[in-house]
Amino acid sequence: VLLPMERTRLTGSGYAGSVVVQGRHCVVELAYGELVDQVDWGLEGLQVQVTGTASISANSPKAVLTAKFTNFTAGYGCTDGARTCQVVWFLNGKLLGGSSSFTLREGATATCTKTFDRAQRPEQDPVFTVVLTCGGETVRAQYTVKVDRERWDxxxxxxxxxxxxxxxxxxxxxxxxxxRSMSYILQYLPQGTALTHLYYSQDPGAPGQVRLADGTVGWVNWDDYLVSRTDYTQGEDYSTATKEGFVNQKGYSSPTGYLLWISLKTQRVNIFQGSKGNWKLIRSSPCSTGTNLTPTVTGVFSVIYKTYRWRFSDTIDGQYIDDYYRVYHITGFWGGQAFHSRPYRSSDESLLDGTMGTPSSHGCVRMYDEDCSYIYDEIPYDTTVVVF
Known part of the structure; x- marks a missing residue:
């Protein structure tokens, strides 16, 4: 008697000399002389568990995963308790790789390794899927690797x-x-020489400070070179983790327990508290630094003076006004460059220029009133100021 179908029940009062069972879960109640088991259990009951890397970051971008197959029944069609199957790995639904000659036996394992590009942090946690196929049957399992976004940044x-x-x-x-006094010449620059503009004081007859492509820094007559009007800033701010990573990995120190970083790229003033290698961001505010013509100087400085108010004169419609506008809560860090408020008209204290988040000053760092007053009131003298 041949039982080729699953879940067949063979019963009765007769007798079978030989019963060949090929279908799964068959029941033989009839008396027989010989029972031949030809059941191909395939992948029925097979379990798969994936373990491996819990999280990834820029410095640890490799994910190593292992799929372990258990509860395997080595039935008809197996050789030495194993069978040949296909195992394939996918990442977020896209094929990664695999093997068409995977040996499946109890406790067999399949491994997948993926190294992510540190320059491109995954936007979502990567989902790995392992798929085992054999004789038209399939089992699969998923595993999600967490992206440690703060650590990556x-x-x-x-x-x-x-x-x-x-x-x-x-x-x-x-x-x-x-x-700056143009007392000696380093070299002559031909027309068309590319420069990086560093500083211009706006003083009559003063030259501009520039840097050549080879790193040489010098001074050039202001009328002899043209400064680009390109907007080099970006609207998107850096994450807190990026800011802290920057100042800590750069190794900045400060004698006061505070550190200030003016980001020219994002037009933000970032205030940290702590110590070298362990700075924590406590405040971040928008600002407006110097324009392309009169940029805020870059480098590492410190808080050197404070004063409540500056008065500025100007010529409006041909008329000289001695006290035209004022700025408040001034905290200086280099020469005449300082943190201070936006400019207000002296006549009625109305806002003269409300620009914020875009370079607009003569080199100083304009801030909202509450932000510049915080620096004025809370940040001690000698605090390190980084301009980058």
């Missing part, structure tokens, strides 16, 4: 944070001087 901060290089071009052959 922290670890890639030095690659993420960008400075601002203001492009300029020499208009006519001109000397590159070695000092």
């Amino acid at each position: 922290y670890e890639t901060a030095l690659e993420t944070v960008q400075g601002v290089n203001i492009e300029a071009e020499v208009l006519r052959r001109t000397p590159l001087y070695g000092d």
